[in-house]
Amino acid sequence: MTQQAIRRALISVYDKTGLEALGAGLAAAGVEIVSTGSTAARLREAGVPVTGVEDVTGFPEIMGGRVKTLHPSVHAGLLADQNNPDHVSQIEDLGIAPFDLVVVNLYPFRETVASGASGTECVEQIDIGGPAMVRASAKNHSSVAVVVDPASYDSVLEAVRGGGFTLDRRRRLAGLAFQHTAAYDAAVAEWFSGTYAPDAEAAETAWPDFRAAVHTRKAVLRYGENPHQGAALYVPAGVPAHGLAGAEQLHGKAMSFNNYVDTDAAVRAAHDFDAPCVAVIKHANPCGIAVGADNAEAHRKAHAADPVSAFGGVIATNRPVGEELAAQISEVFTEVVAAPGFEPAALDILTRKKNIRLLKVEAAAGPAVETRLISGGLLAQSVDRIDAPGDAPESWTLATGEPADEATLADLAFAWRAVRAVKSNAILLASDGATVGVGMGQVNRVDSARLAVSRAGDRVAGSVAASDAFFPFPDGLEILTAAGVRAVVQPGGSVRDAEVVAAAEAAGATLYLTGTRHFFH
Numbered sequence: 001m002t003q004q005a006i007r008r009a010l011i012s013v014y015d016k017t018g019l020e021a022l023g024a025g026l027a028a029a030g031v032e033i034v035s036t037g038s039t040a041a042r043l044r045e046a047g048v049p050v051t052g053v054e055d056v057t058g059f060p061e062i063m064g065g066r067v068k069t070l071h072p073s074v075h076a077g078l079l080a081d082q083n084n085p086d087h088v089s090q091i092e093d094l095g096i097a098p099f100d101l102v103v104v105n106l107y108p109f110r111e112t113v114a115s116g117a118s119g120t121e122c123v124e125q126i127d128i129g130g131p132a133m134v135r136a137s138a139k140n141h142s143s144v145a146v147v148v149d150p151a152s153y154d155s156v157l158e159a160v161r162g163g164g165f166t167l168d169r170r171r172r173l174a175g176l177a178f179q180h181t182a183a184y185d186a187a188v189a190e191w192f193s194g195t196y197a198p199d200a201e202a203a204e205t206a207w208p209d210f211r212a213a214v215h216t217r218k219a220v221l222r223y224g225e226n227p228h229q230g231a232a233l234y235v236p237a238g239v240p241a242h243g244l245a246g247a248e249q250l251h252g253k254a255m256s257f258n259n260y261v262d263t264d265a266a267v268r269a270a271h272d273f274d275a276p277c278v279a280v281i282k283h284a285n286p287c288g289i290a291v292g293a294d295n296a297e298a299h300r301k302a303h304a305a306d307p308v309s310a311f312g313g314v315i316a317t318n319r320p321v322g323e324e325l326a327a328q329i330s331e332v333f334t335e336v337v338a339a340p341g342f343e344p345a346a347l348d349i350l351t352r353k354k355n356i357r358l359l360k361v362e363a364a365a366g367p368a369v370e371t372r373l374i375s376g377g378l379l380a381q382s383v384d385r386i387d388a389p390g391d392a393p394e395s396w397t398l399a400t401g402e403p404a405d406e407a408t409l410a411d412l413a414f415a416w417r418a419v420r421a422v423k424s425n426a427i428l429l430a431s432d433g434a435t436v437g438v439g440m441g442q443v444n445r446v447d448s449a450r451l452a453v454s455r456a457g458d459r460v461a462g463s464v465a466a467s468d469a470f471f472p473f474p475d476g477l478e479i480l481t482a483a484g485v486r487a488v489v490q491p492g493g494s495v496r497d498a499e500v501v502a503a504a505e506a507a508g509a510t511l512y513l514t515g516t517r518h519f520f521h
């Protein structure tokens with residue numbers, strides 16, 4: 001018989017959610033409850049009979065609670081293997097009763113750090129006695145059930161009333177308990193190790209020497225990048241769901257691995273703009289990006305940039321989806337629509353398509369640091385943001401040609417923001433707040449320029465161009481100007497800048513230098 005009847009429980013919780021109902025339920029089931037300081041007080045107020053832990057230890061809580069349950073009378077009761085006659089007789093001789101159920105949750109360390117509290121306050125919120133009890137009872141799951149999540153109290157009471165927990169259930173609870181303490185310790189260890197470098201100048205000294213990332217599985221995906229690859233989605237443990245991984249899916253088929261990758265790129269691209277924006281993405285590259293008076297107009301322009309490629313694409317917008325945009329999207333086969341919200345009329349229209357995935361994603365604000373696995377290691381870098389000094393058109397240097405008029409400058413600013421959504425080497429042509437030709441992912445900039453020009457077709461004449469990094473030679477720029485591009489923005493910084501500037505001058509084109517690069521791999 002693996003079921004372990006519950007006769008004695010230890011409850012010590014910081015988060016008192018659901019405590020009274022749990023205590024009352026346990027007491028009604030005849031369970032003796034031992035409890036700490038304010039947990040015991042809350043239970044007593046609710047009329048639940050409780051033994052104070054100090055009556056078990058014969059020792060008062062001391063030093064503001066630093067020592068209250070750290071005592072052999074508690075820990076022998078948690079660690080005694082009730083199937084081991086030696087353990088049973090030893091605790092009997094010492095007058096110690098075993099615990100069958102332990103309910104603990106920990107001091108809010110992470111929340112205290114996030115509140116901006118002082119170092120001393122953060123240190124005081126490192127729970128010591130709680131993790132000790134959780135780990136002891138999880139180790140001893142052959143005799144003890146350990147519960148760390150208030151959301152599971154109802155099912156705990158159900159088990160208690162039904163005669164206790166099976167060994168299998170206690171083992172699963174132990175696993176969850178060790179996850180809980182692992183995530184907790186990871187947060188503490190990272191905090192001691194320092195914060196990540198916000199920029200390259202600080203990087204020398206500011207990168208911490210230890211990194212602890214703890215994740216829990218949120219979903220098993222149908223397959224990975226290809227059907228023969230397995231895949232799953234993991235989210236950071238112990239923090240509220242956020243970003244794309246925490247998005248609410250309102251409709252459609254389950255998200256695939258490639259859907260997540262493309263949607264991540266689409267959401268990032270759309271939220272790079274303050275104006276209503278739509279990004280249509282395929283294979284993590286833009287088919288089209290556009291801004292407009294509203295996102296319905298932006299979508300018309302983004303879709304028109306490359307209607308052939310937009311088939312089966314992922315659409316993200318930085319504004320809620322309304323009826324007009326929904327009607328437009330429903331005309332095109334689309335895998336995913338990601339937006340901060342969907343109006344009811346838009347949902348009415350889009351949910352008529354059985355498979356289309358509708359995701360409510362609040363904003364693109366991701367972590368300050370991003371990581372990438374390489375063979376045998378992990379690269380970490382501060383995230384590229386579109387708010388570097390060189391990203392503001394006012395800071396650009398006019399290298400040659402007439403200063404751009406207001407409309408041209410607006411298109412150049414648009415192209416500069418949009419080009420960072422394109423995999424390097426990236427050349428992006430734009431006109432009237434929309435991409436008209438995108439050259440992406442080529443191993444030299446000349447081919448990217450050719451690709452952008454060929455995709456733009458007739459629309460290249462009078463368009464403007466952005467290049468995500470400097471032109472190493474004049475040839476790439478010459479392809480653009482020969483095709484009719486009249487203004488170009490690029491970082492500059494090549495040893496051959498003078499030749500590139502001379503080529504722009506010879507073509508009568510306007511050339512701005514940003515001094516900032518936006519590679520995207």
Ligand SMILES: NC(=O)c1ncn([C@@H]2O[C@H](COP(=O)(O)O)[C@@H](O)[C@H]2O)c1NC=O
Pocket residue numbers: 012013014015035036037038039040065066067068069070104105106107126127128129130131
């Ligand atoms: N020091 C100890 O012996 C100790 N024993 C339990 N705790 C924590 O004290 C909290 C509950 O305390 P109270 O019941 O007083 O609200 C729980 O979060 C528990 O994890 C302790 N506190 C910190 O280490």
